[in-house]
Amino acid sequence: MNHENRIREKLYTALLAITAALLVAFSGVLPGAGLSVSAIEHDTTLTVTGLDPGDRALFYQFVRWSDKGWCYTDAFTKSTASPPTLAGDSGILKNGITKDQAGTIASVILGAANYQAAGNATADQAGAASLTVKTDSTGSALGIYCVIIEPANSDTIYNPVFVSLDFATADPNTNTFDVSIPEGQKLGGAYSGTDKVVAKKEKLSLVKTADKVSFASGDTITFTVDTVIPAYTSAYPENRRTFVITDELSVNDSLQYAIDRTAEAFHVTVGTTACTSADYDFECDGTTGWKISFHTAFLDDRTHWGQPVRVTYQVAVSENPSHRITRNVESFVNTVKIGFYNHPKTGEEKTLQDDTRHCTFGIGGSVEGGTRHHEIVKVEGNNESVSYTQPGSYTPLEGAVFEILTAEGRQVMRKDDAGKDVPYTCTTGKDGIFVFTGLDAGKNYIIREQSAPTGYVKRNGDITLKFDASFDSRKPTVVKNDVLRQYVVTVQNKTETVTGEQGSVSSSVTFLAGSSDAGSTLAPASSSKSDTQTNVGNAPGTSLPSTGGIGTKIFHIVGIAVLLAVPVYLFFRRRRRIS
Numbered sequence: 001m002n003h004e005n006r007i008r009e010k011l012y013t014a015l016l017a018i019t020a021a022l023l024v025a026f027s028g029v030l031p032g033a034g035l036s037v038s039a040i041e042h043d044t045t046l047t048v049t050g051l052d053p054g055d056r057a058l059f060y061q062f063v064r065w066s067d068k069g070w071c072y073t074d075a076f077t078k079s080t081a082s083p084p085t086l087a088g089d090s091g092i093l094k095n096g097i098t099k100d101q102a103g104t105i106a107s108v109i110l111g112a113a114n115y116q117a118a119g120n121a122t123a124d125q126a127g128a129a130s131l132t133v134k135t136d137s138t139g140s141a142l143g144i145y146c147v148i149i150e151p152a153n154s155d156t157i158y159n160p161v162f163v164s165l166d167f168a169t170a171d172p173n174t175n176t177f178d179v180s181i182p183e184g185q186k187l188g189g190a191y192s193g194t195d196k197v198v199a200k201k202e203k204l205s206l207v208k209t210a211d212k213v214s215f216a217s218g219d220t221i222t223f224t225v226d227t228v229i230p231a232y233t234s235a236y237p238e239n240r241r242t243f244v245i246t247d248e249l250s251v252n253d254s255l256q257y258a259i260d261r262t263a264e265a266f267h268v269t270v271g272t273t274a275c276t277s278a279d280y281d282f283e284c285d286g287t288t289g290w291k292i293s294f295h296t297a298f299l300d301d302r303t304h305w306g307q308p309v310r311v312t313y314q315v316a317v318s319e320n321p322s323h324r325i326t327r328n329v330e331s332f333v334n335t336v337k338i339g340f341y342n343h344p345k346t347g348e349e350k351t352l353q354d355d356t357r358h359c360t361f362g363i364g365g366s367v368e369g370g371t372r373h374h375e376i377v378k379v380e381g382n383n384e385s386v387s388y389t390q391p392g393s394y395t396p397l398e399g400a401v402f403e404i405l406t407a408e409g410r411q412v413m414r415k416d417d418a419g420k421d422v423p424y425t426c427t428t429g430k431d432g433i434f435v436f437t438g439l440d441a442g443k444n445y446i447i448r449e450q451s452a453p454t455g456y457v458k459r460n461g462d463i464t465l466k467f468d469a470s471f472d473s474r475k476p477t478v479v480k481n482d483v484l485r486q487y488v489v490t491v492q493n494k495t496e497t498v499t500g501e502q503g504s505v506s507s508s509v510t511f512l513a514g515s516s517d518a519g520s521t522l523a524p525a526s527s528s529k530s531d532t533q534t535n536v537g538n539a540p541g542t543s544l545p546s547t548g549g550i551g552t553k554i555f556h557i558v559g560i561a562v563l564l565a566v567p568v569y570l571f572f573r574r575r576r577r578i579s
Contacts, residue, residue: 046163047163048129048130053126055149058117058120058149059163061141062105064141106234123152149161151343154352157201157232160233206226206227208336210224218317220314221358226309228306231306241341242341242349243293249315249334259314270304326437328361328365337352361469363435375489402427403425407444
C-alpha cells in the first residue's frame with residue numbers, strides 16, 4: 001500500500017504542477033487579472049456598410065480598454081467639461097452606452113475643434129468603408145468609436161453611428177496572441193458591441209408639379225411641392241438643424257401672379273397631419289413666391305423624421321399690361337428649392353431644386369429669334385387665295401378691330417393699362433396683322449370682327465381658332481409632361497404644324513382664312529417660313545442605428561484540468577479493483 005500511496009502522490013503532484021502552469025499561462029484572461037504581456041500586434045477592422053460610393057467615414061474613439069476596464073479616452077474627456085456618466089462604478093463602463101448618451105457623446109465629438117479622428121476610410125463601390133486599427137497587449141485600440149460620415153452626394157443625410165471593438169483573437173500557437181476581454185466585461189448597450197454597422201442614410205427629394213402645362217392669361221394654376229423632413233439628431237448643432245422651402249415664381253415682366261394665401265388654397269402637411277403657424281415661419285409677398293422655415297422644435301421631433309412634406313397652393317396668372325406677351329409661344333419657369341445641412345460638423349448649406357415649366361400660345365406675334373407669324377392678315381378685296389409672299393398681290397388694311405371669344409361665345413378678358421379687366425380686342429396695323437397672345441392649348445376660340453376700317457364693310461361670320469400642343473417628360477422617373485415637342489394652329493380648319501427637337505422649329509404652310517364680305521378679306525399668312533422655337537414646358541437622418549451583440553473567446557481552464565484528471569482517476573480505480 002505504501003508503494004501505491006507513493007505512486008498516487010507522485011501523480012497528484014504532477015497533476016497540480018500541470019494545472020498551476022495552465023493557470024499562470026492564462027492568468028491574463030481571468031476577471032480582475034492584469035492583461036497578458038505580448039509584443040504581438042493584431043489588426044482589427046471596423047466597418048460601416050450601406051454607404052454611397054465615395055462617402056468618407058471618420059472614426060473617433062471615445063471609449064478605450066484600460067487595466068481597470070472600459071473608460072473614456074483622454075481626448076474625449078478633454079473635449080467636454082462634463083462627459084456623460086458611464087454605466088458603472090468609478091468611471092468604468094460595464095454595460096455600453098444608451099441612446100441618450102450616444103447623442104450627447106456625438107455632440108461633444110462634433111463640437112470639439114481639436115478632436116482628431118483615429119482614422120478615416122472611403123466607401124467602395126459596394127458602399128462599405130473599413131478602417132483597420134492595430135491593438136497590442138495594452139488593448140489601447142479596443143473600445144467604442146463614433147463614426148461621422150461625410151456624404152459624397154448633396155441629397156444624402158447621415159447621422160453619427162457607433163461601432164466597437166471589445167474582443168480580439170488569442171492564439172499563442174500561431175503567434176497572434178492579443179487582448180481578450182473577460183466574459184463579465186463585454187460591451188453591451190444600445191450602441192455597442194459590434195465591429196460592423198449599417199449606416200441608416202436618408203435621401204432627400206424634391207418634386208414640383210402643376211395641374212396646367214399650357215395656360216391662358218386669367219387661369220388659376222394649382223402647384224404641388226413634395227419633399228421630405230430631414231432626420232436631424234441632437235448631434236447637429238441648432239444652427240444646422242434647419243429646413244427651408246423657397247418657391248420662386250418666374251421673373252418675367254410679361255406675367256403677373258397672385259398667390260392665394262387663404263387657408264382654403266394654401267396647405268402644408270407633414271405625413272397626414274396639417275401643419276400650422278406653430279410649426280414654421282411663413283413669408284409671402286403674394287406675387288413673387290413664398291418661403292417656409294420649419295421651427296427647430298418641429299424638426300427635433302423624431303415622429304417627423306423622414307415624413308413626406310406636401311405644399312399645395314394656387315396662383316392666378318394674368319398678363320402684365322405694361323409688358324404684354326408679344327410672342328406666339330411664351331415659356332415660363334417656376335422654381336422651388338429646399339435648403340438643409342447634410343454634415344453636422346463641416347460644410348455649407350445644401351440645396352435641391354426642381355421646377356415647373358409652362359407655355360402659352362398666340363397668333364400674329366413673333367417666335368424665338370424675332371420672326372413674326374402671320375396666321376391671319378386683314379386685306380382689301382374678296383380674294384381669299386392671295387399669297388402673302390407675293391408683294392402687290394393684295395392690299396393690307398389698317399384699323400380693323402377684332403375681338404376673341406371662347407367657343408361658347410364668352411368674352412376673353414384682359415387687363416387694360418389701368419389694370420382693369422376688359423374684353424380682349426386687337427386692331428390691325430399697316431401690315432393688316434393683329435395679335436392675340438396668352439391663349440391656352442386645347443381650347444377652341446372664336447375671332448370676330450367688331451368694326452371695319454373707315455370706308456369698308458365689316459366682315460360677317462366668325463373665324464375659328466384652336467391650338468393643340470404635345471409635350472414630353474423632362475424626367476423619365478417622374479410623370480411630368482412639360483417639354484413642348486409640337487403645337488398645331490388651326491384657323492378655319494386650315495392647320496399649321498410646328499414641330500421640332502430641342503427647340504429647333506420649322507414650318508411651311510399657307511393659311512387660307514376663309515371667305516369674306518365685300519370690302520374686306522382675311523388673307524393667307526406667309527406661304528413659307530423658318531423659325532426658331534425654344535424648349536418650353538412645366539418645368540431627404542437618419543436615426544442612430546441600433547447594433548447587435550458581440551462574440552468573445554471563452555477559455556475553459558477548469559475543463560482542461562478536469563480532462564487531465566480523468567485518466568489519473570481511472571488508473572487508481574483500476575489498481576484498487578486489482579488489489
